[in-house]
Amino acid sequence: MRARDGRDVAVDRPVRAEVLLDWGESPIGPSENAARRVTQAAPHLHRYPRGLLEEVTEQMAAHLRVAPDEVLLTAGVDEAVDVALACADRAWGVQPGFDGYVDRARATGKPITLIPLGSEWQPAPGSAAGLGHGDMVLVAQPNNPTGNLFDERWIKEVRQSAQYLFLDETYQEFSTRGSLIPEIATDPGLIVFRSFSKAMGLAGIRFGCLVADARTLARMRPLQRFLPIDSVSLNAVAGTLEDPGFIGRLTAYVRQERTALSAILRESGVFGDVRETEANFVLAQARRGTAAAVLAWLEADGIRVKECASFGLPGWFRISVGSHTDHWRLRECLAGMSGVFHPELEEAHQ
Numbered sequence: 001m002r003a004r005d006g007r008d009v010a011v012d013r014p015v016r017a018e019v020l021l022d023w024g025e026s027p028i029g030p031s032e033n034a035a036r037r038v039t040q041a042a043p044h045l046h047r048y049p050r051g052l053l054e055e056v057t058e059q060m061a062a063h064l065r066v067a068p069d070e071v072l073l074t075a076g077v078d079e080a081v082d083v084a085l086a087c088a089d090r091a092w093g094v095q096p097g098f099d100g101y102v103d104r105a106r107a108t109g110k111p112i113t114l115i116p117l118g119s120e121w122q123p124a125p126g127s128a129a130g131l132g133h134g135d136m137v138l139v140a141q142p143n144n145p146t147g148n149l150f151d152e153r154w155i156k157e158v159r160q161s162a163q164y165l166f167l168d169e170t171y172q173e174f175s176t177r178g179s180l181i182p183e184i185a186t187d188p189g190l191i192v193f194r195s196f197s198k199a200m201g202l203a204g205i206r207f208g209c210l211v212a213d214a215r216t217l218a219r220m221r222p223l224q225r226f227l228p229i230d231s232v233s234l235n236a237v238a239g240t241l242e243d244p245g246f247i248g249r250l251t252a253y254v255r256q257e258r259t260a261l262s263a264i265l266r267e268s269g270v271f272g273d274v275r276e277t278e279a280n281f282v283l284a285q286a287r288r289g290t291a292a293a294v295l296a297w298l299e300a301d302g303i304r305v306k307e308c309a310s311f312g313l314p315g316w317f318r319i320s321v322g323s324h325t326d327h328w329r330l331r332e333c334l335a336g337m338s339g340v341f342h343p344e345l346e347e348a349h350q
């Protein structure tokens with residue numbers, strides 16, 4: 001590997017345990033109660049998950065303070081988008097935004113248009129004006145990869161003009177703004193998605209749910225496979241919901257350590273811009289021309305972060321909040337880098 005000043009910066013470092021800061025996984029593991037319930041259910045794996053979908057639907061409805069017929073359990077965000085998009089003619093997203101919506105729109109044959117985000121990663125005022133019947137706008141709030149919240153006036157405009165707003169609240173528990181779930185009661189066009197991968201610490205099972213008006217969900221239910229969620233996944237979610245302190249512990253940890261992670265990234269001097277977000281990650285922009293080399297340096301030390309080009313944000317890294325050990329490893333690695341990718345070097349090449 002070569003730095004911008006032409007110096008060879010390749011180093012022979014022993015490869016240590018990987019530090020996975022690329023996909024927003026729980027830094028404190030899953031709920032112990034979830035693991036216990038999965039283990040207890042293991043001797044019954046020869047059985048279909050009789051009654052479990054209903055049990056978890058009821059638990060989730062109670063957790064989200066809605067009625068059971070306002071909850072539809074789905075196999076991750078992909079199935080949620082597929083069944084929701086079946087109700088619409090056209091999909092809309094934002095750029096930079098979550099690439100999963102684009103993938104699913106293509107897979108299900110729906111045209112998708114991306115609304116560009118401008119300064120402070122907000123959509124231009126009036127960009128929702130042309131939307132109408134048959135349109136579904138899919139956005140994550142907080143957004144991925146930018147981690148910010150959208151202007152409430154824009155969200156309102158979308159809800160007034162498009163037939164549906166698919167609001168992905170995968171990162172909601174980490175943010176300062178309340179959920180829009182209470183508004184499903186008065187807005188049949190509002191479809192909220194909740195993932196169990198982040199604040200419930202269950203990324204390994206790719207499981208989530210749609211929350212919407214019962215009549216809106218009734219159009220989607222027949223599109224699902226028979227018993228779409230397996231008993232291991234259902235028991236893991238049930239075990240997490242029966243562990244009342246867990247979600248609060250995980251989200252409090254992430255919020256606190258997000259600030260610590262932002263400080264580590266800023267203090268390293270390696271990045272030109274660092275943004276603490278409303279989600280479970282921090283965004284850092286490599287200094288001009290250094291992104292590939294920074295990524296290679298981190299990878300050589302077994303540290304994985306997400307480069308955001310696939311989300312329409314090239315040159316930025318999405319770095320998940322990790323454990324204390326993960327942050328220690330990251331700090332140590334960045335310290336080795338700061339002499340190589342320092343601001344003067346960038347200025348000299350502008």
Ligand SMILES: Cc1ncc(COP(=O)(O)O)c(C=O)c1O
Nearest residue numbers: 076077098140144170195197208
């Ligand atoms: C906006 C958004 N929605 C959904 C997901 C994934 O959800 P799940 O794991 O439940 O499919 C992610 C994962 O990174 C995401 O960023």
